[in-house]
Structures are given as C-alpha cells and as structure tokens.
Amino acid sequence: MTIGVLAVQGAFIEHEKLLSELGVSSFEIRQKSDLRKSFDGLILPGGESTVQGKLLRELNMLDEIKHGIEQGLPVFGTCAGLILLAKNIAEEDPHLGTMDILAVRNAYGRQLGSFYTNSHFQGIGEVPMTFIRAPYIKSAGPDVDILAEVDGKIVAARQKNQLVAAFHPELNNDLRIHNYFLDIIRK
Ligand code: GLN
Numbered sequence: 697m698t699i700g701v702l703a704v705q706g707a708f709i710e711h712e713k714l715l716s717e718l719g720v721s722s723f724e725i726r727q728k729s730d731l732r733k734s735f736d737g738l739i740l741p742g743g744e745s746t747v748q749g750k751l752l753r754e755l756n757m758l759d760e761i762k763h764g765i766e767q768g769l770p771v772f773g774t775c776a777g778l779i780l781l782a783k784n785i786a787e788e789d790p791h792l793g794t795m796d797i798l799a800v801r802n803a804y805g806r807q808l809g810s811f812y813t814n815s816h817f818q819g820i821g822e823v824p825m826t827f828i829r830a831p832y833i834k835s836a837g838p839d840v841d842i843l844a845e846v847d848g849k850i851v852a853a854r855q856k857n858q859l860v861a862a863f864h865p866e867l868n869n870d871l872r873i874h875n876y877f878l879d880i881i882r883k
Contacts, residue, residue: 697881700725700735702761704751706743706776710866714874715739728757737770737881740777742828742864745801748776749791758792765794770857772877778860779831786834795858796837803832803849817852818843820872825851825863832862854880 699715701708703724715722725731725738738761740748752758765771765781771794773781780791782799802809810828817823818841825846833850836842844852844861851862852873859880865873 697737697878698722698733698735699737699739700730700733701739702741702748702777704755705747706741707774707864707866708739708741710864711739711741711774711874714866714871718871718874718878720878725757727755728760731757731760731764737772737877738764739877740771740773740780741866742775742777745776745779745791748780752780752791762792762794765792765858768857770877770881771859772874773858773860774864774866775828775830775862778833778862781858781860782833783837795853795855795860796840797850797853797855797860798834798836799831800834801831802829804830813846815844815846815851817873817876820876823865823872824868824870825861825865826867827851827863830862833860 699722703726712722779799781795782797783793784798786800812826814822840853840855
C-alpha cells in the first residue's frame with residue numbers, strides 16, 4: 697500500500713513519519729505530475745487552507761484530485777485538509793468541495809486557538825486531540841457519519857471514502873486514527 701501526501705504547504709512531514717511507523721510507504725505530491733504515480737490513498741495535511749487551495753489551483757491539481765475523490769479515492773483530511781474537502785465553508789468559497797459538511801474556520805476563538813484534549817472517537821475509543829487554530833463541522837449531510845465531538849462540536853467525520861479530523865492526529869504519538877484510515881483503504 698502506498699499513500700500520497702499532499703506536500704504543497706503545512707504539516708505533511710508529520711504524516712509521513714507516522715505512516716512509516718505503521719510500515720506504510722508514502723510519497724509527496726508537490727506537482728501535477730506526482731498525481732501520475734500510483735497510490736491507494738491520499739492525505740491532505742493541516743496548514744493554511746487558503747494557501748493550499750490557492751496552490752492547488754495554480755499548480756492545476758484541484759480538478760484532478762477532486763475527480764479522484766469523487767471516483768472513490770480514499771482521502772484523509774486533517775484540519776486545513778478538512779476545510780479543503782468541505783462542500784461548504786462559512787463565508788468562503790469551497791476548494792475541493794467533495795464532502796457534504798459545513799466547515800467553520802478558526803472556530804474556537806482567540807484564547808482557545810490551540811488546545812489539547814482527549815475525547816471519544818467512534819470505533820476507536822479515547823484519543824488524544826491537538827487543535828491548532830482548528831475548524832469544526834457545523835452541520836453534515838445524511839451520508840456523513842459523525843465520529844467525534846468536543847464541547848458539542850463535530851470534530852471528526854466520515855463520508856464513504858472521505859475521513860476528516862479537525863485536530864492533528866499526526867502530532868500525538870498515537871497511530872490508531874491513521875490505522876483507521878488504512879482500514880478504509882483495505883476494505
Ligand atoms: N486555520 C487553518 C485554516 O483555516 C487551519 C489550521 C490547521 O490546519 N492547523 O486553514
């Protein structure tokens with residue numbers, strides 16, 4: 697199994713490290729030609745979604761990635777990656793727009809811009825969650841399964857081949873959520 701990790705901006709190296717700990721090979725997707733390589737799943741890392749969206753357009757990769765996801769390519773978006781996948785973003789235009797969720801950016805206010813907590817993740821149990829200027833999911837369509845909530849806000853969800861987390865599972869030494877994504881690919 698090989699995972700492509702979008703590496704135009706943000707926290708992609710942390711995902712690569714975690715995948716290698718899981719014994720899974722990965723490579724960085726930096727330009728359109730990288731999409732020609734064969735991969736079984738895609739990770740969209742945290743970072744700055746406006747910058748990532750702009751780069752995906754400038755590098756002419758947005759439509760091809762969107763098409764791949766619509767055709768069933770398994771994708772895991774963390775934080776900014778969640779925002780890229782959202783069909784609706786509060787007060788902004790969407791980017792890939794493949795997942796039927798409404799994302800609200802920088803949604804925890806200033807003081808709480810970054811915080812750490814533990815919460816229940818459906819099918820896994822208690823997991824550590826690091827939030828960095830994170831979004832949350834304000835509402836989700838009927839095909840979306842809610843996987844985790846913090847303070848009544850949806851912070852992880854799945855719609856068929858698409859998995860998203862508002863927090864950064866790649867920053868805690870916990871492999872279970874990545875493994876959950878790999879299970880989606882295996883099935
Ligand atoms: N605040 C960022 C955004 O809106 C997301 C932060 C992150 O990925 N850690 O894109």
